[in-house]
Each structure stands twice: as C-alpha cells, then as structure tokens.
Amino acid sequence: MNRTGFWAGTASLALAAVCLALGLVPLFQAFLAKPLLLKIPGQTALDLKLPGTYIGTASFVGLSPQEKKNAVNFDYWLSDESEKDFLKVNRFPARNYYSDKEESQVPLFEIIIEKKGKYVFTADYAIGAEGPAVPVVLHRYDAEHIRAELIAGSVMFLLLGGLGSFLIWKSKKR
Numbered sequence: 001m002n003r004t005g006f007w008a009g010t011a012s013l014a015l016a017a018v019c020l021a022l023g024l025v026p027l028f029q030a031f032l033a034k035p036l037l038l039k040i041p042g043q044t045a046l047d048l049k050l051p052g053t054y055i056g057t058a059s060f061v062g063l064s065p066q067e068k069k070n071a072v073n074f075d076y077w078l079s080d081e082s083e084k085d086f087l088k089v090n091r092f093p094a095r096n097y098y099s100d101k102e103e104s105q106v107p108l109f110e111i112i113i114e115k116k117g118k119y120v121f122t123a124d125y126a127i128g129a130e131g132p133a134v135p136v137v138l139h140r141y142d143a144e145h146i147r148a149e150l151i152a153g154s155v156m157f158l159l160l161g162g163l164g165s166f167l168i169w170k171s172k173k174r
Contacts, residue, residue: 002171009167016160023153036138040074040123045081050140051113057105058136070129076109081118087111108136 038044038056048054060068076089090110113119121138125131 005167005171009164009169009171012160012164012167014164016157016164019153019156019160021153023150023157026149035140038121038123038136038138039133040136041125041133043120043122046119046121046138047117048113048119049116051115053141054111054113054138055107055141056109056111056136056138057107058134060106060134063132063134067131070125070131071134072106072108073126073129074108074123075126077122078111079120079122081120083120087113087119105137 036046040058058071060071063071076091078087078089079085080087088111090112092107092109111121123136
C-alpha cells in the first residue's frame with residue numbers, strides 16, 4: 001500500500017467534506033432566518049444578522065381602495081443605528097389597477113444590506129395621505145447567492161471526493 005497516495009486521498013476527502021459544508025452553510029442560515037414583523041407607519045429598530053436582500057410585503061385585506069392606494073405610496077427610510085448614513089430603499093411600482101380578489105401579500109419595498117448589523121427603518125404615509133397601521137413582513141430573499149454557493153460547494157465536493165477516492169483506491173491497489 002502506498003502511504004503517500006492514501007494520505008493525499010484522505011486529505012482530499014476531508015477537503016471535499018469542508019467544501020460541501022461551506023456550500024450548505026448559507027442554505028441553513030436562510031432556513032433559520034425568521035421574517036421580521038413591522039408596523040407602519042412608524043419607526044422600527046432592526047437587527048439584521050445576515051447581509052443580502054430583504055423584501056417587505058403587506059396584507060391589504062380589509063382596506064378600502066383609497067386606503068390601499070395610500071398604503072402602496074408609503075415613504076421609506078433606512079439608516080444605520082446612529083441614523084447618520086442612509087441606505088437606499090427600492091419601492092416596488094404601484095399597480096395601476098384594482099381587483100376584487102384579495103391578495104394575501106403585496107410586495108412594497110426591497111432593501112439590500114451589505115453587512116449585518118443594527119438599522120433603523122422608518123415608514124410614513126406620503127404628505128396629505130392618511131390611513132391605518134399596516135402590518136409588514138420583512139423577508140430575507142437571496143436565492144441566487146445561496147444557489148451559487150451550494151453549486152460551487154457541491155462541484156468541489158464531487159471533484160475532490162472523486163480525486164480522494166481515486167488516490168485511496170490506487171494506493172490500496174499497489
């Protein structure tokens with residue numbers, strides 16, 4: 001038995017397992033991340049533990065057509081904890097039609113967080129508009145990032161695992 005080939009194969013298999021684990025970490029983080037509940041209008045302190053894209057959705061069930069129209073035109077601000085640096089909040093375009101069908105969730109805005117940390121989210125009705133408080137659920141949405149890391153980890157696992165298995169097989173054959 002060739003000892004060098006055996007240890008090189010074992011190291012390759014161990015590295016393959018590490019690559020797979022690193023590919024699965026973002027998947028588990030996303031699975032464990034719970035959506036946050038916001039009440040708008042108002043101000044909420046957010047402790048975002050993962051960087052990435054967050055989407056705010058609201059339920060307009062029970063609102064009148066005018067209240068729905070006012071609610072999709074909220075003004076949004078996102079700042080760091082000290083409220084000195086402001087980040088961009090992308091609003092989803094308001095629909096120019098109304099349906100009799102009640103939708104369970106309507107996307108309102110998207111924020112992209114570069115690094116984890118504490119933030120302050122503020123929302124208010126546009127000037128001159130009024131309405132009730134609307135519950136908003138803030139979901140983390142980063143499927144492309146998760147998919148890319150999972151694919152890279154899986155490919156490296158297959159390549160290094162195959163190489164390690166081959167080296168161990170060759171060392172035992174000698």
